[in-house]
Amino acid sequence: xKLPCPVEGDPPPLIMWTKDGRNIHSGWTRFRVLQHALRxxxxxxxxxxxxICKATxxxxxxxxxxxxxxxxxSSSRGGAGTAAGDSEHALDLxxxxxxxxxxxxxKMRKRVIARPVGSSVRLKCTASGNPRPDxxxxxxxxxxxxxxxxxxxxxxxxxxxLSLKNLTPEHSGKYTCHVSNRAGEINATYKxxxxxxxxxxxxxxxxxPVNTTVDYGGTTSFQCKxxxxxxxxxxxxxxxxxxxxxxxxxxxxVGDHRFVVLPTGEVxxxxxxxxxxxxxxxxxxxEDAGMYICLGANTMGYSFRSAYLTVLPDLKPQINAVPxxxxxxxxxxVIIGIPAGVAFIFGTALLWFCQSKRTxxxxxxxxxxxxxxxxxxxxxxxxxxxxxxxxQPANGDKDCLSYEDYVAHQQLLLAHGxxxxxxxxxxxxxxxxxxxxxxxxxxxxxxxxxIHYQC
Numbered sequence: 001x002k003l004p005c006p007v008e009g010d011p012p013p014l015i016m017w018t019k020d021g022r023n024i025h026s027g028w029t030r031f032r033v034l035q036h037a038l039r040x041x042x043x044x045x046x047x048x049x050x051x052i053c054k055a056t057x058x059x060x061x062x063x064x065x066x067x068x069x070x071x072x073x074s075s076s077r078g079g080a081g082t083a084a085g086d087s088e089h090a091l092d093l094x095x096x097x098x099x100x101x102x103x104x105x106x107k108m109r110k111r112v113i114a115r116p117v118g119s120s121v122r123l124k125c126t127a128s129g130n131p132r133p134d135x136x137x138x139x140x141x142x143x144x145x146x147x148x149x150x151x152x153x154x155x156x157x158x159x160x161x162l163s164l165k166n167l168t169p170e171h172s173g174k175y176t177c178h179v180s181n182r183a184g185e186i187n188a189t190y191k192x193x194x195x196x197x198x199x200x201x202x203x204x205x206x207x208x209p210v211n212t213t214v215d216y217g218g219t220t221s222f223q224c225k226x227x228x229x230x231x232x233x234x235x236x237x238x239x240x241x242x243x244x245x246x247x248x249x250x251x252x253x254v255g256d257h258r259f260v261v262l263p264t265g266e267v268x269x270x271x272x273x274x275x276x277x278x279x280x281x282x283x284x285x286x287e288d289a290g291m292y293i294c295l296g297a298n299t300m301g302y303s304f305r306s307a308y309l310t311v312l313p314d315l316k317p318q319i320n321a322v323p324x325x326x327x328x329x330x331x332x333x334v335i336i337g338i339p340a341g342v343a344f345i346f347g348t349a350l351l352w353f354c355q356s357k358r359t360x361x362x363x364x365x366x367x368x369x370x371x372x373x374x375x376x377x378x379x380x381x382x383x384x385x386x387x388x389x390x391x392q393p394a395n396g397d398k399d400c401l402s403y404e405d406y407v408a409h410q411q412l413l414l415a416h417g418x419x420x421x422x423x424x425x426x427x428x429x430x431x432x433x434x435x436x437x438x439x440x441x442x443x444x445x446x447x448x449x450x451i452h453y454q455c
Contacts, residue, residue: 001039001040001043001047001068002037002038002039002040002105003037003038003039003040003051003053003066003068004036004037004105004106004109005017005036005037005038005053005055005064006036006064006105006106006109007036007053007055007062007064009055009057009059010057010223010276010278011057011058012057013055013056013057013061013062014055014056014057015033015035015036015053015054015055016053016054016055016056017031017033017038017051017052017053017054018051018052018054019049019050019051020049020050024038030042036106036109037105037106038051038053043070044070045070047068047070048068048069048070049067049068050065050066050067050068051065051066051067051068052064052065052066053066096130097130097131097181097182097183098128098129098130098183099129099181099183099184099185099186100127100128100129100133100179100180100181100183100184100185100186101127101128101129101186102125102126102127102179102186102188103126103127103128104124104126107124107126108124108125108188111188111189111190111191112190112191112193113190113191113192113193114193114194114195115167115192115193115194115195116167116194116195116196116229117167117168117169117194117195117196118166118167119167120163120164120165120166120167121163121164121167121192122161122162122163122164123161123162123163123164123175123177123190123192124160124161125160125161125162125177125179125188126160126161127160127179127186129179129181129183129184130181130183131181131182132181133179133180133181133185134179134180134181135159135160135177135178135179136177136178136180137162137175137176137177137178138175138176138177138178139173139174139175139176140173140174141174141176144162144175162175162177164192167192167194168194169194169196170194171192171194172192172193172194173191173192174189174190174191174192175189175190175191175192176188176189176190177189195229200229200300200301201297201298201300201301201302201303202226202227202228202232202296202297202298202301202302202303203226203227203228203296203303204224204225204226204227204294204296204303204304204305205225205226205227205274206225208222208223208224208225208294208305208307209222209223209224209279209292209294209305209306209307210222210307211307211308211309211310212307212308212309212310213309213310213311213312214281214284214309214310214311214312215284215311215312216284216285216286216311216312216313216314216315217283217284217285217314218283218284219280219281219282219283219284220281220284220309221278221279221280221281222236222278222279222281222292222294222307222309223276223277223278223279224236224276224277224278224279224294224296224305225270225274225275225276226274226275226276226277226294226296226303227274227275228274228275228296228298229298230298230299231267231269231275231298232267232275232296232297232298233267233296233297233298234264234267234275234277234294234295234296235261235262235264235294235295235297236261236262236264236277236279236292236293236294236295237252237254237259237260237261237262237292237293237295238259238260238262238290238291238292238293239257239258239259239290239291239292239293240257240258240259240260241290245258248260259293262279262292264277264279265277265278265279265280275296277294279292279294281309284309284311285311286311286313288309288311289308289309289310289311290308290309291306291307291308291309292306292307292308292309293305293306294306294307350441354441433449433450433451435447435448435449435450436448436449436450
């Protein structure tokens, strides 16, 4: 058994089936939910009941109800042998009378059909039953007869399909297929509307597009339904606010406003002869808000309709980034290397300055040979002897030795103990006295005096 659920919607609806108030799910092994139908395999007596197809989308819902009656004819077959006096009834029961049923309900979903003049249409009523049922076509509740030679109309009746070609306004009406056998009968009715072609511009039907509100970052859509004799061109435009013209590569001017042309998706043909197009807006932002226009055009002209989109403000807290001292674009080696290089250069310069100052102090005149001739003492004065010779070494600036005695004393000390043990005893004949003052890096100030003696 197959129960159809002929429901359409935009966005496509969610289909859910129930039996006697219970949801039908994958655990029901003999039941299979199809896209537009419910299929039951190997129907049993317990499958009888009320079935509901519920279709829901964001704009509403609709229900289709079925009452399934399962006939258990096993008792009839068992009682057929007992009715010996009624042989004809026994034959009927043995033949399993089955009332007619439509075998292709999916192809019969569109019961209202609109076609332009000169087009064609096929109406299907395929059915089965036991005995094989008969079919009769009616138009406006009157039997349909062949009119092969009249008015340029070409109607051909087939067993299960009625084909109407070269449609004219006279073809408009209600077509009913009456299917029957001895077990029962069923009917199906189609409404055919033949539209007179008129050379006119497109017409926007329905209420779309309508004003819409969407959350920040959400998704929404505008719809546009256009009726036209030929397939129209449907285009979406968005009005450019004053001052935003430079944000777009190209705009068009309509009246006193400028618009930007938006990408347009596929144009769908509807069963009623109209055409539908949808504009999808994802991840809505503040700049998406504004006026949108649906424009439908053909060779005879155009029609348009506008709607406004409102984007609600973002409720998420804004996280302000704390600026860092260094640019995040610089690599870490550069960030570390620049201060280190500056410190190295500064230290090298300071070391060179201290070393050069020490060198200048050490290279100052320390002997009488560096003095001018006028300031040198005569040789005889160097040989001047002191009245007495000190008995033991004393402080160098208090002893007075002759030059020869000083040299002999030094040689004696070197012979006995080496240069490291020799006290520095100088004759008290000096040629220069000067003072040094040192300022150290750590802030200390050191001052000492140099006294240069003549040897």
